Amino acid sequence: MSRDVAIVATAQRPMETHTLLTSVELLAPTLIGVLERAGIERSEVGFWCHGSCDYMSGQPFSFISAVDAIGAWPPIVESHVEGDGALALYEAWVKIQTGECDTAVVFANGKTTAGTIDRVMTLQLDPYTVAPLWPGATALAALQARACLDAGKVTEAAMAEVAAASISAGLANPNVGWGVAAPADELLDRPYATAPLRAHDCGLPVDGAVAVVLAAGDAARSLCERPAWIRGIDHRIDTQRLGARSLTESASTAIAARHAGVLGDRIDVAELYAPYSHQLLLLLTALGLDPERTSINPSGGALCANPQMAAGLVRFAEAADRVLAGTADRAVAHSTSGPCLQQNLVALLEGE
Amino acid sequence: MAERCAVIGVGQTHHTACRADVSIAGLVREAVDRALESAGMGIADIDAIVIGKAPDMLEGIAMPELWLADALAAHGKPLFRVHTAGSVGGSTAIVAAQHVMGGVHERVLTIGFEKQSDGNTMWALSVPIPFGMPVHAGAGGYFSPIVRTYIARYDVPLHIGAMVAVKDRGNALKNPYAHLHDEGLTLEKAMESPMLWDPIRFVETCPSSDGAIALVLTDEATADAHVADTGRSVAWIHATAMRSEPTIFAGREQVSPVAGEMCAADLWRKGGITNPAEEIDAVEMYVPFSWFEPMWLENLGFAPKGDGWRFVEDGVTEMTGSLPVNASGGVLSSNPIGASGMLRFGEAAMQVMGLAGEHQISDVRKAVGHAYGGGSQFFAMWLLGRDKP
Numbered sequence: 001m002s003r004d005v006a007i008v009a010t011a012q013r014p015m016e017t018h019t020l021l022t023s024v025e026l027l028a029p030t031l032i033g034v035l036e037r038a039g040i041e042r043s044e045v046g047f048w049c050h051g052s053c054d055y056m057s058g059q060p061f062s063f064i065s066a067v068d069a070i071g072a073w074p075p076i077v078e079s080h081v082e083g084d085g086a087l088a089l090y091e092a093w094v095k096i097q098t099g100e101c102d103t104a105v106v107f108a109n110g111k112t113t114a115g116t117i118d119r120v121m122t123l124q125l126d127p128y129t130v131a132p133l134w135p136g137a138t139a140l141a142a143l144q145a146r147a148c149l150d151a152g153k154v155t156e157a158a159m160a161e162v163a164a165a166s167i168s169a170g171l172a173n174p175n176v177g178w179g180v181a182a183p184a185d186e187l188l189d190r191p192y193a194t195a196p197l198r199a200h201d202c203g204l205p206v207d208g209a210v211a212v213v214l215a216a217g218d219a220a221r222s223l224c225e226r227p228a229w230i231r232g233i234d235h236r237i238d239t240q241r242l243g244a245r246s247l248t249e250s251a252s253t254a255i256a257a258r259h260a261g262v263l264g265d266r267i268d269v270a271e272l273y274a275p276y277s278h279q280l281l282l283l284l285t286a287l288g289l290d291p292e293r294t295s296i297n298p299s300g301g302a303l304c305a306n307p308q309m310a311a312g313l314v315r316f317a318e319a320a321d322r323v324l325a326g327t328a329d330r331a332v333a334h335s336t337s338g339p340c341l342q343q344n345l346v347a348l349l350e351g352e
Numbered sequence: 353m354a355e356r357c358a359v360i361g362v363g364q365t366h367h368t369a370c371r372a373d374v375s376i377a378g379l380v381r382e383a384v385d386r387a388l389e390s391a392g393m394g395i396a397d398i399d400a401i402v403i404g405k406a407p408d409m410l411e412g413i414a415m416p417e418l419w420l421a422d423a424l425a426a427h428g429k430p431l432f433r434v435h436t437a438g439s440v441g442g443s444t445a446i447v448a449a450q451h452v453m454g455g456v457h458e459r460v461l462t463i464g465f466e467k468q469s470d471g472n473t474m475w476a477l478s479v480p481i482p483f484g485m486p487v488h489a490g491a492g493g494y495f496s497p498i499v500r501t502y503i504a505r506y507d508v509p510l511h512i513g514a515m516v517a518v519k520d521r522g523n524a525l526k527n528p529y530a531h532l533h534d535e536g537l538t539l540e541k542a543m544e545s546p547m548l549w550d551p552i553r554f555v556e557t558c559p560s561s562d563g564a565i566a567l568v569l570t571d572e573a574t575a576d577a578h579v580a581d582t583g584r585s586v587a588w589i590h591a592t593a594m595r596s597e598p599t600i601f602a603g604r605e606q607v608s609p610v611a612g613e614m615c616a617a618d619l620w621r622k623g624g625i626t627n628p629a630e631e632i633d634a635v636e637m638y639v640p641f642s643w644f645e646p647m648w649l650e651n652l653g654f655a656p657k658g659d660g661w662r663f664v665e666d667g668v669t670e671m672t673g674s675l676p677v678n679a680s681g682g683v684l685s686s687n688p689i690g691a692s693g694m695l696r697f698g699e700a701a702m703q704v705m706g707l708a709g710e711h712q713i714s715d716v717r718k719a720v721g722h723a724y725g726g727g728s729q730f731f732a733m734w735l736l737g738r739d740k741p
Contacts, residue, residue: 002454002455002456053414053415054407054408054409054414054435055408055409055414058479058481059479059481060406060407060408060409060410060476060477060479061407061437061726063435064437064599064726064729067596067597067598067599067729068598068599071598072596072597072598073597073598073601074597074610074614075595075596075597075610075611075614075615076595076596076597077594077595077596078594078596079434079436079443079447079594080434080435080436081432081433081434081435082408082415082433082434082435083415083433087432087433090432091432091434091447094447094450094451094454094456095450095454096454097450097453097454097455097456098354098450098453098454099354100354100450120414121414123408123412123413123414124413124414124415124418124419125419126419127376127411127412127413127416127419128375131413234430235430235432236428236429236430237418237421237426237427237428237429237430237431238421238427238428239421239422239427240418240419240421240422241422244422245427251428252427252428255428337415337418338415338418339418342418342421343418343421343431
């Protein structure tokens with residue numbers, strides 16, 4: 001019943017910190033780049049969908065300026081999600097399912113270093129009983145990490161292995177390229193930042209922008225030799241109340257993975273949005289992925305570069321790039337949002 | 353190709369300046385429970401939830417849908433957030449409908465809300481913008497020059513804005529959920545109302561409201577079963593449309609924005625409507641300042657350019673007229689911003705379903721919901737019918 005939809009082109013802006021560029025300046029070249037790669041004109045795009053966060057921009061309606069970045073004249077069909085671009089991709093996929101359009105551009109931007117992101121994300125919490133305590137996103141993640149350690153679900157050594165792999169992969173990623181490689185045992189000697197998390201266990205806040213082009217059926221085949229077909233996609237949410245859910249597993253990821261058709265099959269590569277090292281380990285369990293058989297976060301993932309609101313869509317771009325290039329046949333892309341992996345989106349991408 | 357989709361349940365809160373008796377979660381749940389009751393469903397019957405609201409800074413919670421997951425019993429389900437400026441209530445309902453029309457889910461709950469009393473809207477809309485020019489004028493200051501242009505362009509009599517206000521506030525007296533119940537407003541009194549942003553007077557302006565609305569949207573089989581069970585009509589979605597354009601560029605037409613004209617034209621084309629003023633029985637139009645009624649009548653193709661105000665003057669848009677506009681009292685009588693667009697969409701559904709009570713227009717077969725946002729640049733519309741499309 002459902003229409004075949006594929007990612008046919010991607011574009012990312014090299015990550016940076018404390019950029020002085022506006023969101024329009026971050027997005028415009030990224031959008032031009034992705035259209036060039038897809039080989040389509042702006043006027044041929046059936047739908048545009050954007051992900052961003054007003055509180056990160058420090059202004060209401062901040063997404064309106066993205067309409068300028070598109071250069072939306074004559075008028076266009078577009079929408080916006082207050083959240084990661086991966087959710088915007090989901091909305092575009094739904095729109096294409098209705099048959100109203102065959103192509104869509106999905107994009108996201110996040111200037112994570114424009115403010116104190118840890119405090120900004122505290123504003124996501126229950127405004128009556130939790131947010132007034134200003135716990136901060138990292139402190140909550142540390143509570144989760146502690147629970148996972150106590151339950152024997154993760155070890156500090158395994159977390160350090162995740163971080164060491166991220167640093168090495170980030171050095172090889174042309175959009176990241178920073179960091180100093182270090183073996184896991186050396187990372188374990190470093191001091192705690194927010195115990196039991198060390199600095200390298202926490203995603204590095206950066207500024208970035210990303211865009212992908214979606215196309216349905218024959219449109220995808222005409223734009224691209226080897227489209228990255230979205231074979232399944234689903235997102236689910238858990239309660240936000242930390243005392244009301246198990247912090248040592250990601251139930252919503254497991255449900256989304258089941259609906260996306262991820263579980264049990266061979267996966268060549270997985271790009272998972274884990275802002276903290278222990279969360280990557282929880283995600284591997286929820287997704288049933290084995291690092292011996294699947295390449296996990298070859299981009300380095302969000303630990304080495306976490307442009308919030310773009311980081312989830314970056315995972316889609318990274319996973320799709322490998323299918324488009326023919327180096328992977330089956331790939332998983334994942335995005336998360338909210339404290340301690342509250343909301344999760346999972347997609348299965350496949351080459352033809 | 354798209355699956356059929358119908359509105360089978362509508363629920364809203366009483367809108368007022370300050371709902372001190374409920375939290376944001378309580379406000380939202382009140383609308384949700386009423387929508388579910390109207391649909392004859394429990395919250396466990398819902399497959400997915402699509403929620404929209406205006407800027408998060410209005411209440412001071414970033415992405416409040418994450419926190420509201422508990423109040424919505426959303427755990428284990430998809431919960432999706434839309435944010436497209438003032439048109440958000442309309443866009444959110446459209447995104448929710450697309451989940452059904454695309455065959456992704458069968459029973460979708462959609463919600464729009466705003467609790468303006470929890471924050472300070474004027475502050476939230478006036479924060480100094482890094483890298484940009486601040487606009488401290490507020491919405492009235494922004495839109496009044498556009499209204500003046502309309503008046504000057506077509507030599508419109510100055511009492512037209514007041515006539516719309518008297519009509520909408522009068523209609524609101526028949527709507528128990530409306531925020532303002534302005535008894536005894538006459539044209540004379542309206543014309544004496546204080547001038548806020550020339551030519552927009554106090555009574556020609558929307559209030560600041562707390563409020564929420566929820567709709568239950570389903571696939572054809574579920575809607576058919578609902579009709580069979582209850583003997584009541586549902587509101588079938590015949591068409592949806594959205595268009596956007598930039599806020600500012602040289603020569604931009606702001607009285608009748610091209611995006612609005614394209615949005616309406618797309619809706620009429622998809623819905624097979626050739627003469628909107630004849631074929632549409634009820635319109636719920638986004639009119640936060642009374643003058644926008646004649647302007648949108650022209651923009652959407654109900655009236656020829658320059659003639660929208662004549663529709664108002666001739667009483668065409670009264671509840672007793674041939675093209676009733678905002679029988680609910682409209683945004684001019686209740687404005688919980690993030691819910692206002694969905695209230696238009698939901699009130700249009702209520703007219704088709706025959707659920708509008710005292711403000712019901714007789715025999716509505718086709719109704720339109722309309723929302724706009726930003727600097728008259730984001731447009732969302734849907735066309736509903738009592739018969740299947």
